[in-house]
Amino acid sequence: MADTAFFCTLSHEGVMSVRGADANKFLQGQITCNLNYLNPTVSSLGARCNPKGRMLSSFRVLAVDDGYLLAMASELLEKQLADLKKYAVFSKSKLLDESAEWTRFGLYKGDGALLALGFELNPTPGSVSSAHNLMAVHLGNERVELWVPASEADEIKLRLSAQLPEAPVNDWLLGQIRAGIGQVFGPAFELFIPQMINLQAVGGVSFKKGCYTGQEIVARMQYLGKLKRRMYRLSVEASELPEPATALFSPERTSAVGEVVMAARSETAIELLAVVQEDAISDGRILLGAPDGEALTLLDLPYTLNSDLEIQR
Numbered sequence: 001m002a003d004t005a006f007f008c009t010l011s012h013e014g015v016m017s018v019r020g021a022d023a024n025k026f027l028q029g030q031i032t033c034n035l036n037y038l039n040p041t042v043s044s045l046g047a048r049c050n051p052k053g054r055m056l057s058s059f060r061v062l063a064v065d066d067g068y069l070l071a072m073a074s075e076l077l078e079k080q081l082a083d084l085k086k087y088a089v090f091s092k093s094k095l096l097d098e099s100a101e102w103t104r105f106g107l108y109k110g111d112g113a114l115l116a117l118g119f120e121l122n123p124t125p126g127s128v129s130s131a132h133n134l135m136a137v138h139l140g141n142e143r144v145e146l147w148v149p150a151s152e153a154d155e156i157k158l159r160l161s162a163q164l165p166e167a168p169v170n171d172w173l174l175g176q177i178r179a180g181i182g183q184v185f186g187p188a189f190e191l192f193i194p195q196m197i198n199l200q201a202v203g204g205v206s207f208k209k210g211c212y213t214g215q216e217i218v219a220r221m222q223y224l225g226k227l228k229r230r231m232y233r234l235s236v237e238a239s240e241l242p243e244p245a246t247a248l249f250s251p252e253r254t255s256a257v258g259e260v261v262m263a264a265r266s267e268t269a270i271e272l273l274a275v276v277q278e279d280a281i282s283d284g285r286i287l288l289g290a291p292d293g294e295a296l297t298l299l300d301l302p303y304t305l306n307s308d309l310e311i312q313r
Contacts, residue, residue: 005110007108008169008172013072015104016059016070016080016096017095017096019064024036032212032214036209041129044203045061046061047059048213049214056190057076057184058199059072062137067093073183081095081096105146107143107160112163117159170264174271177273179302180273182199182273198301233271234271234274234286236296241263245259246259251291
């Protein structure tokens with residue numbers, strides 16, 4: 001991805017809604033972030049875990065008038081919806097797949113296009129602004145998610161095209177990788193706990209909200225455990241784009257020392273986020289896909305992992 005403005009359709013994700021009088025109460029007991037701090041101008045990253053603290057999905061959640069919208073990897077949505085409906089039987093909340101109701105665009109350096117659509121710019125990461133039935137989620141790093149009702153998608157796409165070149169979703173994912181925001185895709189279902197993908201460092205985990213499924217394991221790891229595997233950003237000169245959950249190896253070990261979280265092509269190589277054992281990072285020799293695979297190069301993340309700063313409200 002050249003460092004130039006673009007927009008793309010976020011075709012890799014779907015949208016699940018939780019609406020109704022009990023939407024907050026029901027969803028609060030299911031996910032890692034604290035919904036009580038959300039409102040129509042504030043969104044959050046978050047995850048849903050199994051009882052062992054392993055992530056079933058990760059998402060960005062937005063508050064709307066009668067509930068919440070969650071954007072997550074498309075291949076996980078149906079499974080999450082079916083599972084959550086089992087727990088919502090006695091709740092005054094309704095869960096739906098609203099993927100067909102929304103078209104979402106990713107904008108990079110698209111301030112002019114947003115102003116033309118009537119938005120006021122907001123540099124605060126996670127903030128949400130609204131204009132003419134549209135919602136813009138400001139992610140920081142000059143990246144914005146634009147949520148558009150499906151009935152208006154064609155018109156909005158034409159207006160965006162008049163100001164920005166269209167790019168493949170790979171370019172958006174590359175920006176996400178460079179921002180250090182991990183995400184659960186289908187092959188990584190139940191593979192990571194939230195801290196392994198640094199979710200607590202980017203505001204996706206509350207350690208003060210109370211109980212939710214998997215909370216005991218997540219909290220114990222934060223306060224009592226020693227995390228031996230964390231997410232890092234790396235690059236590799238490879239011909240094939242590695243899938244999520246692709247194993248990483250070290251010459252010093254016969255078993256895998258990590259797994260790919262997500263990957264995208266850059267101008268010169270493939271960049272990726274991966275969960276890797278800390279001792280393998282210290283050793284510095286990490287190989288992709290096999291003990292004799294291509295060597296990976298460690299890159300910087302744009303934030304510092306500091307447990308004293310990771311305690312979310």
